[in-house]
Amino acid sequence: xxxxxxxxxxxxxxxxxxxxxxxxxxxxxxxxxxxxxxxxxxxxxxxxxxxxxxxxxxxxxxxxxxxxxxxxxxxxxxxxxxxxxxxxxxxxxxxxxxxxxxxxxxxxxxxxxxxxxxxxxxxxxxxxxxxxxxxxxxxxxxxxxxxxxxxxxxxxxxxxxxxxxxxxxxxxxxxxxxxxxxxxxxxxxxxxxxxxxxxxxxxxxxxxxxxxxxxxxxxxxxxxxxxxxxxxxxxxxxxxxxxxxx
Numbered sequence: 001x002x003x004x005x006x007x008x009x010x011x012x013x014x015x016x017x018x019x020x021x022x023x024x025x026x027x028x029x030x031x032x033x034x035x036x037x038x039x040x041x042x043x044x045x046x047x048x049x050x051x052x053x054x055x056x057x058x059x060x061x062x063x064x065x066x067x068x069x070x071x072x073x074x075x076x077x078x079x080x081x082x083x084x085x086x087x088x089x090x091x092x093x094x095x096x097x098x099x100x101x102x103x104x105x106x107x108x109x110x111x112x113x114x115x116x117x118x119x120x121x122x123x124x125x126x127x128x129x130x131x132x133x134x135x136x137x138x139x140x141x142x143x144x145x146x147x148x149x150x151x152x153x154x155x156x157x158x159x160x161x162x163x164x165x166x167x168x169x170x171x172x173x174x175x176x177x178x179x180x181x182x183x184x185x186x187x188x189x190x191x192x193x194x195x196x197x198x199x200x201x202x203x204x205x206x207x208x209x210x211x212x213x214x215x216x217x218x219x220x221x222x223x224x225x226x227x228x229x230x231x232x233x234x235x236x237x238x239x240x241x242x243x244x245x246x
Contacts, residue, residue, distance in 0.1 A: 006181075006184060006185055006188060006201070008127070008211065008214050008215065009127050009129055009130045009214070010130070010181060010184070012125040012126070012127065013121040013122075013125055013126060013130070014121060014122070014125065015119050015120065015121050015173065015177050016097055016120045016121060016122070017096075017097020017098045017119075017120050017173060018097060018098070018117050018118060018119050018120070018172055018173045018176045018177070019095040019096065019097055019098070019099050019100070019101075019117070019118045019120075020100050020115070020116065020117040020118070020157075020172055020176065021092065021100065021101040021102065021103055021115075021116050021117075022101075022102050022103070022113070022114070022115050022116075022158075022161050023103045023104075023105070023112070023113065023114045023115075023116060024102075024103070024104050024105070024111060024112070024113050025049075025079070025103075025104075025105035025107070025111065025112050025114075026105060026106055026107035026108065026109055026110065026111045026112075027079035027080070027107050027108075027109025027110050027111075027112075028078075028079055028080070028083055028084075028107055028109060029078060029079050029083070029105045029107055029112075030076060030077070030078035030079070030083035030084055030085035030086065031076065031077050031078070031085055031086060031087075031088050031091065031105075032074075032075075032076045032085040032086070032087055032088060033074060033075060033076075033077070033087075033088040034074050034087075034088070034089075035071075035072055035073060035074040036072035036118060037072060037120065037121075037122075037123050038072045038118045038119050038120040038121065039068065039069060039070050039071070039072060039118070039119045039121070039180055040068070040069040040072050040116070040117070040118050040119075041066065041067070041068055041069075041115075041116065041117045041119070041176065041179060041180060041183070042061070042066070042067045042069075042077070042114055042115075042116050043065075043066050043114060043115045043116075043154050043157075043158070043179075044061045044062065044063055044064065044065050044066075044112065044113070044114050045063065045113040045114065045115060045158055046063050046111065046112065046113040047063060047110055047111050047112030047113060048060065048061060048062045048063065048079075048110075048112060049061050049077055049078065049079060049112050049114065050077070050078050050079070050080060050081050050083075051067055051075055051076070051077060051136065051138075052075060052076040052077075052078070052081060053073060053074075053075045053076075053135055053136060054074075056135070056136075058081040059136065059138055061138070062140070062141065063141065064140075064141030064144060064145070065138060065139065065140050065141055065144070066138070066139045066144055066150075066154065066179075066183060067136055067137070067138050067139075068136065068137045068138075068139070068180065068183045068184065068187070069135060069136050070130065070133045070134075070135075070137070070184070071126075071131065071133070071135060072118070073135035073136065075135075075136070077114075079109065079110070079112060091103055091105075095118060097118075097120045098169050098173075100161075100172070115154070115157060115158055115161070117172075117176040117179075119173075119176055119177065119180055127214060129197070129201075129210060129214060132197045133184075133197060133198075134197070134198075137183070137184070137187045139183060139186055139187065143186065144186070146186075147182060147186045149178075149182055150179060150182035150183060150186060153175055153178050153179045153182065154179055156175065157172070157175050157176070157179070188201055188202055196243070196244050196245070196246075197244070197245070199244055200241075200244035200245050203240065203244060205230035205231060205232050205237060205240060206230065206237075206240055206241055206244055206245065208229060208230055209226045209227075209229050209230040209237070209241070210245070212226070212229045213226070223237070223238055226241070
Protein backbone atom coordinates (compact mmCIF):
# COMPACT_ATOMS: atom_id res chain seq x y z
CA UNK A 1 0.00 0.00 0.00
CA UNK A 2 2.86 2.39 0.75
CA UNK A 3 4.28 1.74 -2.70
CA UNK A 4 0.85 2.33 -4.29
CA UNK A 5 0.52 5.67 -2.53
CA UNK A 6 4.11 6.58 -3.39
CA UNK A 7 3.34 5.93 -7.05
CA UNK A 8 0.25 8.15 -6.81
CA UNK A 9 2.25 10.94 -5.20
CA UNK A 10 5.12 10.86 -7.68
CA UNK A 11 3.31 10.12 -10.95
CA UNK A 12 2.22 13.76 -11.52
CA UNK A 13 5.77 15.03 -10.92
CA UNK A 14 6.99 14.87 -14.48
CA UNK A 15 10.68 15.57 -14.22
CA UNK A 16 11.76 18.09 -16.81
CA UNK A 17 15.51 17.76 -16.42
CA UNK A 18 18.34 17.39 -13.96
CA UNK A 19 21.25 19.66 -13.25
CA UNK A 20 24.00 17.61 -11.67
CA UNK A 21 27.38 18.47 -10.27
CA UNK A 22 30.31 16.85 -8.54
CA UNK A 23 31.98 18.70 -5.71
CA UNK A 24 35.43 18.33 -4.24
CA UNK A 25 35.74 20.69 -1.27
CA UNK A 26 38.62 20.97 1.19
CA UNK A 27 38.02 22.37 4.67
CA UNK A 28 37.25 24.99 5.68
CA UNK A 29 34.29 25.54 3.34
CA UNK A 30 30.61 26.42 3.42
CA UNK A 31 27.94 27.00 0.76
CA UNK A 32 24.41 28.40 1.18
CA UNK A 33 21.75 27.51 -1.37
CA UNK A 34 18.43 29.30 -1.81
CA UNK A 35 15.12 27.47 -2.12
CA UNK A 36 14.55 25.97 -5.57
CA UNK A 37 11.56 24.51 -7.41
CA UNK A 38 13.12 21.08 -7.67
CA UNK A 39 14.00 18.04 -5.64
CA UNK A 40 17.64 17.87 -4.55
CA UNK A 41 19.92 14.93 -3.85
CA UNK A 42 23.33 15.06 -2.17
CA UNK A 43 25.34 11.83 -2.20
CA UNK A 44 28.59 11.89 -0.24
CA UNK A 45 31.21 9.77 -1.98
CA UNK A 46 34.10 10.51 0.35
CA UNK A 47 34.71 12.60 3.45
CA UNK A 48 31.88 14.23 5.40
CA UNK A 49 29.82 17.40 5.58
CA UNK A 50 27.10 19.07 7.63
CA UNK A 51 23.61 20.07 6.45
CA UNK A 52 21.96 22.99 8.24
CA UNK A 53 18.33 24.10 7.79
CA UNK A 54 16.62 26.93 9.68
CA UNK A 55 14.82 25.58 12.74
CA UNK A 56 16.48 22.15 12.59
CA UNK A 57 19.48 20.59 14.26
CA UNK A 58 22.53 20.15 12.01
CA UNK A 59 22.70 16.81 10.19
CA UNK A 60 26.07 15.15 9.69
CA UNK A 61 26.56 13.27 6.43
CA UNK A 62 29.37 10.72 6.20
CA UNK A 63 30.76 8.85 3.21
CA UNK A 64 28.02 6.73 1.63
CA UNK A 65 25.14 8.79 3.04
CA UNK A 66 22.37 10.26 0.88
CA UNK A 67 20.31 13.37 1.67
CA UNK A 68 17.08 14.03 -0.27
CA UNK A 69 15.31 17.40 -0.25
CA UNK A 70 11.86 16.71 -1.78
CA UNK A 71 10.98 20.41 -2.03
CA UNK A 72 14.36 22.01 -2.77
CA UNK A 73 14.38 23.61 0.69
CA UNK A 74 17.04 26.28 1.26
CA UNK A 75 19.95 24.89 3.26
CA UNK A 76 23.63 25.26 4.03
CA UNK A 77 26.35 22.69 3.36
CA UNK A 78 29.70 22.97 5.12
CA UNK A 79 32.54 20.93 6.54
CA UNK A 80 31.45 21.87 10.08
CA UNK A 81 28.41 23.47 11.77
CA UNK A 82 28.39 27.25 11.94
CA UNK A 83 30.95 27.67 9.19
CA UNK A 84 30.89 30.92 7.19
CA UNK A 85 29.28 30.34 3.78
CA UNK A 86 29.31 31.76 0.29
CA UNK A 87 26.18 31.83 -1.90
CA UNK A 88 25.74 28.85 -4.20
CA UNK A 89 25.08 31.31 -7.03
CA UNK A 90 28.64 32.62 -6.73
CA UNK A 91 30.00 29.13 -7.48
CA UNK A 92 27.28 28.02 -9.89
CA UNK A 93 25.68 31.17 -11.31
CA UNK A 94 23.58 29.24 -13.84
CA UNK A 95 22.13 25.77 -13.36
CA UNK A 96 20.07 24.93 -16.46
CA UNK A 97 18.41 21.50 -16.53
CA UNK A 98 20.48 19.05 -18.53
CA UNK A 99 23.81 20.64 -17.66
CA UNK A 100 26.63 19.21 -15.54
CA UNK A 101 29.37 21.01 -13.65
CA UNK A 102 32.43 20.18 -11.59
CA UNK A 103 33.13 22.38 -8.55
CA UNK A 104 36.36 22.55 -6.58
CA UNK A 105 36.86 24.46 -3.34
CA UNK A 106 40.49 24.56 -2.26
CA UNK A 107 41.66 24.60 1.33
CA UNK A 108 44.24 23.11 3.67
CA UNK A 109 41.91 20.61 5.36
CA UNK A 110 40.24 17.28 4.68
CA UNK A 111 38.46 16.78 1.36
CA UNK A 112 34.79 15.95 0.79
CA UNK A 113 33.52 14.64 -2.54
CA UNK A 114 29.80 14.82 -3.32
CA UNK A 115 27.51 14.10 -6.23
CA UNK A 116 24.55 16.50 -6.33
CA UNK A 117 21.46 16.54 -8.50
CA UNK A 118 18.58 18.98 -8.89
CA UNK A 119 15.49 17.32 -10.41
CA UNK A 120 13.17 19.96 -11.86
CA UNK A 121 9.39 19.57 -11.83
CA UNK A 122 6.31 21.77 -11.88
CA UNK A 123 5.55 22.50 -8.19
CA UNK A 124 1.86 22.99 -9.03
CA UNK A 125 1.70 19.25 -9.79
CA UNK A 126 2.81 18.26 -6.30
CA UNK A 127 0.02 16.68 -4.28
CA UNK A 128 -0.63 17.98 -0.74
CA UNK A 129 0.70 14.74 0.74
CA UNK A 130 3.92 15.16 -1.22
CA UNK A 131 4.23 18.73 0.05
CA UNK A 132 3.79 17.35 3.58
CA UNK A 133 7.00 15.33 3.33
CA UNK A 134 9.76 16.64 5.63
CA UNK A 135 12.27 19.12 4.17
CA UNK A 136 15.10 16.59 4.22
CA UNK A 137 15.31 12.80 4.36
CA UNK A 138 18.64 11.16 5.15
CA UNK A 139 19.56 7.59 4.29
CA UNK A 140 22.74 6.60 6.07
CA UNK A 141 25.24 4.32 4.39
CA UNK A 142 24.00 1.16 6.13
CA UNK A 143 20.38 1.80 5.14
CA UNK A 144 21.37 2.73 1.61
CA UNK A 145 23.42 -0.46 1.17
CA UNK A 146 20.34 -2.47 2.07
CA UNK A 147 18.85 -1.03 -1.13
CA UNK A 148 21.13 -2.57 -3.80
CA UNK A 149 19.37 -0.96 -6.75
CA UNK A 150 19.61 2.49 -5.18
CA UNK A 151 23.23 2.01 -4.11
CA UNK A 152 24.15 0.65 -7.53
CA UNK A 153 22.48 3.56 -9.31
CA UNK A 154 24.38 6.13 -7.24
CA UNK A 155 27.66 4.27 -7.67
CA UNK A 156 27.07 4.08 -11.42
CA UNK A 157 26.41 7.83 -11.61
CA UNK A 158 29.66 8.49 -9.78
CA UNK A 159 31.67 6.17 -12.03
CA UNK A 160 30.26 7.64 -15.25
CA UNK A 161 30.88 11.25 -14.30
CA UNK A 162 33.96 11.72 -16.48
CA UNK A 163 32.56 9.85 -19.47
CA UNK A 164 31.15 11.67 -22.50
CA UNK A 165 29.05 8.92 -24.03
CA UNK A 166 26.07 9.41 -26.37
CA UNK A 167 22.82 10.06 -24.51
CA UNK A 168 24.62 11.04 -21.30
CA UNK A 169 22.14 13.80 -20.45
CA UNK A 170 19.15 11.47 -20.75
CA UNK A 171 20.95 8.73 -18.82
CA UNK A 172 21.70 11.16 -15.98
CA UNK A 173 18.06 12.31 -15.85
CA UNK A 174 16.71 8.78 -15.72
CA UNK A 175 19.33 7.64 -13.21
CA UNK A 176 18.67 10.55 -10.84
CA UNK A 177 14.92 10.04 -11.26
CA UNK A 178 15.32 6.38 -10.32
CA UNK A 179 17.52 7.28 -7.35
CA UNK A 180 14.92 9.82 -6.19
CA UNK A 181 12.03 7.33 -6.31
CA UNK A 182 14.07 4.56 -4.69
CA UNK A 183 15.25 6.88 -1.93
CA UNK A 184 11.69 7.94 -1.09
CA UNK A 185 10.57 4.32 -1.11
CA UNK A 186 13.38 3.39 1.27
CA UNK A 187 12.51 6.35 3.48
CA UNK A 188 8.94 5.08 3.86
CA UNK A 189 10.39 2.05 5.61
CA UNK A 190 13.72 3.02 7.13
CA UNK A 191 12.64 6.41 8.49
CA UNK A 192 8.99 5.76 9.25
CA UNK A 193 9.44 5.80 13.03
CA UNK A 194 10.76 9.35 13.06
CA UNK A 195 8.38 11.20 10.72
CA UNK A 196 4.59 11.26 11.29
CA UNK A 197 3.73 11.67 7.60
CA UNK A 198 5.88 8.66 6.68
CA UNK A 199 4.24 6.60 9.40
CA UNK A 200 0.85 7.74 8.10
CA UNK A 201 1.64 6.52 4.59
CA UNK A 202 2.61 3.09 5.95
CA UNK A 203 -0.20 2.80 8.52
CA UNK A 204 -2.45 -0.19 7.61
CA UNK A 205 -5.61 1.90 8.02
CA UNK A 206 -4.65 5.56 7.64
CA UNK A 207 -2.58 4.81 4.52
CA UNK A 208 -5.52 3.32 2.57
CA UNK A 209 -7.73 6.23 3.65
CA UNK A 210 -5.18 8.74 2.37
CA UNK A 211 -4.87 6.81 -0.87
CA UNK A 212 -8.67 6.85 -1.29
CA UNK A 213 -8.81 10.62 -0.77
CA UNK A 214 -5.93 11.14 -3.19
CA UNK A 215 -7.49 9.01 -5.92
CA UNK A 216 -11.14 10.02 -5.36
CA UNK A 217 -10.71 13.59 -4.22
CA UNK A 218 -14.07 14.75 -5.63
CA UNK A 219 -16.09 12.57 -3.26
CA UNK A 220 -17.67 14.18 -0.16
CA UNK A 221 -15.44 12.55 2.44
CA UNK A 222 -16.47 12.54 6.09
CA UNK A 223 -14.80 11.02 9.12
CA UNK A 224 -17.40 8.23 9.09
CA UNK A 225 -16.72 7.40 5.42
CA UNK A 226 -12.95 7.50 5.91
CA UNK A 227 -13.23 5.23 8.94
CA UNK A 228 -15.27 2.77 6.87
CA UNK A 229 -12.68 2.94 4.09
CA UNK A 230 -9.99 2.16 6.67
CA UNK A 231 -12.00 -0.61 8.32
CA UNK A 232 -11.90 1.05 11.75
CA UNK A 233 -14.39 2.52 14.19
CA UNK A 234 -14.95 6.25 13.87
CA UNK A 235 -13.26 7.08 17.17
CA UNK A 236 -10.24 4.84 16.63
CA UNK A 237 -9.72 6.14 13.11
CA UNK A 238 -10.08 9.77 14.16
CA UNK A 239 -7.49 9.30 16.91
CA UNK A 240 -4.99 7.57 14.61
CA UNK A 241 -5.51 10.05 11.80
CA UNK A 242 -5.14 13.07 14.08
CA UNK A 243 -1.93 11.69 15.60
CA UNK A 244 -0.29 11.00 12.24
CA UNK A 245 -1.72 13.63 9.89
CA UNK A 246 -3.01 16.45 12.07
